[in-house]
Amino acid sequence: PVEIRISAPGKVILHGEHAVVYGKAAIAATLNLRSHLTLKTRLDSMIQLELPDVNINEEFSVAALQEGLQSIDCGSVHDPIPASEEVISLIKKFAGIDIENNETRMLAIVAFLFIYYGIFKEKRELPAISVYIKSDLPVGAGLGSSAAFSVSLAAAILQFAGYIDSIKEAEGASTWSTSDKRKINNWAFLGEKVIHGRPSGIDNSISTYGGALRMQNGEITQLDKMPTLSVLLVNTKVPRSTMTLVAGVRQKYNLYPDVMEPIINAVEAITKRTEDLFKFSADTMSPDDVKTLGDLIDLNQNLLNAMGVGHPTLDRIVAAAKKHGFYSKLTGAGGGGCAFVLIPPDTSDSHLQYFNQDLNDQGFDVRWKTTVGGQ
Numbered sequence: 001p002v003e004i005r006i007s008a009p010g011k012v013i014l015h016g017e018h019a020v021v022y023g024k025a026a027i028a029a030t031l032n033l034r035s036h037l038t039l040k041t042r043l044d045s046m047i048q049l050e051l052p053d054v055n056i057n058e059e060f061s062v063a064a065l066q067e068g069l070q071s072i073d074c075g076s077v078h079d080p081i082p083a084s085e086e087v088i089s090l091i092k093k094f095a096g097i098d099i100e101n102n103e104t105r106m107l108a109i110v111a112f113l114f115i116y117y118g119i120f121k122e123k124r125e126l127p128a129i130s131v132y133i134k135s136d137l138p139v140g141a142g143l144g145s146s147a148a149f150s151v152s153l154a155a156a157i158l159q160f161a162g163y164i165d166s167i168k169e170a171e172g173a174s175t176w177s178t179s180d181k182r183k184i185n186n187w188a189f190l191g192e193k194v195i196h197g198r199p200s201g202i203d204n205s206i207s208t209y210g211g212a213l214r215m216q217n218g219e220i221t222q223l224d225k226m227p228t229l230s231v232l233l234v235n236t237k238v239p240r241s242t243m244t245l246v247a248g249v250r251q252k253y254n255l256y257p258d259v260m261e262p263i264i265n266a267v268e269a270i271t272k273r274t275e276d277l278f279k280f281s282a283d284t285m286s287p288d289d290v291k292t293l294g295d296l297i298d299l300n301q302n303l304l305n306a307m308g309v310g311h312p313t314l315d316r317i318v319a320a321a322k323k324h325g326f327y328s329k330l331t332g333a334g335g336g337g338c339a340f341v342l343i344p345p346d347t348s349d350s351h352l353q354y355f356n357q358d359l360n361d362q363g364f365d366v367r368w369k370t371t372v373g374g375q
């Protein structure tokens with residue numbers, strides 16, 4: 001039996017979430033929290049998807065899948081086309097999912113079937129496999145858990161089908177050649193489109209390419225200089241859907257383009273200022289730089305609130321941070337999910353402890369202190 005193990009990281013968007021959907025620049029960096037996938041061949045003729053984090057364990061017969069999905073068009077492995085509404089409906093029907101059900105965990109099954117079928121359909125036979133994915137990332141909290149899912153899935157299936165070279169595992173992380181990464185990212189983006197509707201592609205790109213990057217109009221560039229930032233991630237544990245939040249901003253944009261356009265442009269100005277700051281700052285930021293970065297974080301948080309993607313619980317985190325002299329903003333789609341708090345390099349342990357305690361007292365008990373960026 002063949003066994004493939006792959007992992008893909010989550011991310012923090014520093015600035016530019018939502019604005020990136022409108023072709024504005026965004027910057028993101030990977031997190032040291034990952035999704036871990038194991039693909040195994042099976043001796044029977046079933047395929048299985050097991051996602052214990054979201055309580056999913058589904059099995060499908062290969063023959064039924066071959067028959068049920070034969071009419072769908074996914075393009076070719078090297079030039080795939082996104083799943084249309086009709087294709088998504090057909091896969092939902094095949095998987096026994098209600099057409100109206102757009103829960104992320106259900107759409108993950110649809111994305112799995114689409115990626116599996118799309119990649120294997122050019123082969124003569126669909127293989128019997130089990131895919132098991134367990135994540136360090138909190139699910140649906142803005143840290144890119146779905147992108148890490150789509151990336152690890154696309155990579156495992158492309159590798160199993162022989163379309164990309166075997167991965168090299170370096171320090172627990174999977175690495176591929178640039179052209180293989182492009183293939184993985186293309187398929188992962190299609191998975192993300194199934195799950196989120198009209199995403200920009202930043203989440204799958206950062207999870208595929210790693211490090212720190214900027215994305216604008218679908219174009220990805222690695223940030224050549226980003227200082228190491230210490231952040232505290234605080235999970236509101238308020239569930240939300242990226243698809244709904246992105247659609248909500250779109251609706252406002254369509255109704256009030258003259259109002260929304262300047263807000264989105266202001267977010268982009270913040271992203272650009274932050275990039276400039278990174279370009280000219282040392283690896284450890286000066287207190288002045290930290291102050292500027294903090295002001296920009298604060299401004300963006302207010303703009304995201306104006307776009308309608310805030311949440312009272314996020315406001316409470318931001319207020320708690322402010323009280324302790326820190327700056328915080330939501331990250332990812334907002335509406336709940338996670339906020340990050342920038343922890344300046346000169347912060348004493350006791351100060352951080354005190355802040356931690358305050359968050360604890362307010363019931364925010366899930367958090368990670370982590371570093372993002374750095375070269």
Ligand code: MEV
Nearest residue numbers: 017018199200201332333
């Ligand atoms: C979600 O992590 C980021 C958003 O900008 C959506 C997207 O870019 O697809 C909110």
